[in-house]
Amino acid sequence: GFHIANRYDKILDIKECHLQPEPSNQIRTVVREYAIKKDLPFFDLRSQQGFLRNLIIRTTTTGETMVILSFFYEKMIWIKGLMDTILKKFPSITSLMYVINPKQNDTITDLKLIIYKGRNHIIEEMHVADKGGKQLRFKIGPTSFYQTNPKQAVILYRVIHDFAQLSGDEIVYDLYTGIGTIANFLASQASKVIGIDFISEAIENARENALINKITNACFYAGDMKEVFNDQIIKKQGSPDVV
Secondary structure, three states, X not given: OEXXXXXXXXXXXXXXXXXXXXXXXXXXXXXXXHHHHOOOOEOEOOOOEOOEEEEEEEEOOOOOEEEEEEEOOOOXXXXXXXXXHHHHHOOOOOEEEEEEOOOOOOOOOOOOEEEEEEOOOEEEEEEEOXXXXXXXXXXXXXXXXXXXXXXXXXXXXXXXXXXXXXOOOOEEEEEOOOXXXXXXXXXXXXXEEEEEEOOHHHHHHHXXXXXXXXXXXXXXXEOOHHHHOOHHHXXXXXXXXXX
């Protein structure tokens, strides 16, 4: 379910999710029913006890699906039983992963994610119809940010392009670039694009995405913004015309 408004420790038990296409809702239902049937303890944020923490499902317009299970501790007989059940019910899942999170918060960007089946990424496509018909492809890892509404993302990025009023000569800095979606989107209309993000895996994806899309005028840096976006990088890459 979802967190109830203003409560970090209460969950609304939903019957159907309208935010994602199938098989998202079906996967969620199978995991929930299996956990109840097998008496797998759900994690309690207040008491810091339990086993099942989070279920993350990512889908793409290309039909690929990533599923990540987050557990409070490692108990392989429980993990294997649940993961095998998911695979049996949904053999077409592109990427099935899990992570052990013993922390007091739900963030997983600093933890090791284990591939149970399939790839460590999914592929999304962005159709840039009014920019010469070019189609961008993006490799998305388990901790990498991508716009949750991919069809709306194209519209959003076109607005960014229009606001930037690029002529082709500008140096653009894309701060908090993620996997480089905005940077890659603007690269063909700029002289150079520099992307910066704290998550190193996302920057690796950004560099790969530039290669995938044959973009040669974009470069990416990983690190804390206040330490990376400094006089040294501006001296090396040039002063930004657009941020």
